[in-house]
Amino acid sequence: MKLTKPENVIKYCPKCGSNDFKYDGSKSFKCKVCGFHFFVNSASAVAAIILNERQEILLTVRACEPNAGKLDLPGGFVDPGESAEESVLREVKEELNLDVVDLNFLCSYPNEYIFSGYSVFTCDMAFVCQVKSFDKMHAMDDISAYHFFKLDDIPDHEISSVSIAHILKVYVKQAENKI
Numbered sequence: 001m002k003l004t005k006p007e008n009v010i011k012y013c014p015k016c017g018s019n020d021f022k023y024d025g026s027k028s029f030k031c032k033v034c035g036f037h038f039f040v041n042s043a044s045a046v047a048a049i050i051l052n053e054r055q056e057i058l059l060t061v062r063a064c065e066p067n068a069g070k071l072d073l074p075g076g077f078v079d080p081g082e083s084a085e086e087s088v089l090r091e092v093k094e095e096l097n098l099d100v101v102d103l104n105f106l107c108s109y110p111n112e113y114i115f116s117g118y119s120v121f122t123c124d125m126a127f128v129c130q131v132k133s134f135d136k137m138h139a140m141d142d143i144s145a146y147h148f149f150k151l152d153d154i155p156d157h158e159i160s161s162v163s164i165a166h167i168l169k170v171y172v173k174q175a176e177n178k179i
Contacts, residue, residue, distance in 0.1 A: 044078035056148035063144035070160035111163035124163040
């Protein structure tokens with residue numbers, strides 16, 4: 001039992017403030033006072049797979065918790081009203097100052113992102129991206145550095161999350177099958 005799970009963290013109805021806000025045991029809460037029904041749904045997140053001219057993959061170093069110092073793919077949460085594709089363009093620009101000129105969906109994978117002592121469940125969507133140029137690339141926003149790795153040299157033990165590790169395995173397997 002994780003203390004960060006919604007049923008262990010959420011105690012009050014967000015609509016009326018009542019503490020008679022009960023978890024149903026699967027994925028929702030119901031307020032006994034005002035009847036508000038709150039569902040715990042997955043948030044959308046994106047990850048960008050970007051290769052350089054030597055076919056090395058770009059991994060970033062997380063500057064913030066969770067998993068600060070671990071390797072990650074560029075990306076982040078999809079903002080309200082934003083498509084996954086728009087989010088990839090925005091996140092890559094915010095984190096690395098790179099302009100994505102082409103992107104193709106690769107796969108998705110569920111993740112549990114623990115932030116401020118609360119489990120946020122995500123559906124992480126990965127896109128294979130091409131960028132205009134690496135000339136003006138620099139680490140910004142919530143990343144502290146970046147590195148390029150050969151596909152067979154990715155340090156699995158340094159990857160920030162299960163979903164990113166899965167996405168990388170899918171991409172590497174796909175790349176090996178194209179050779």
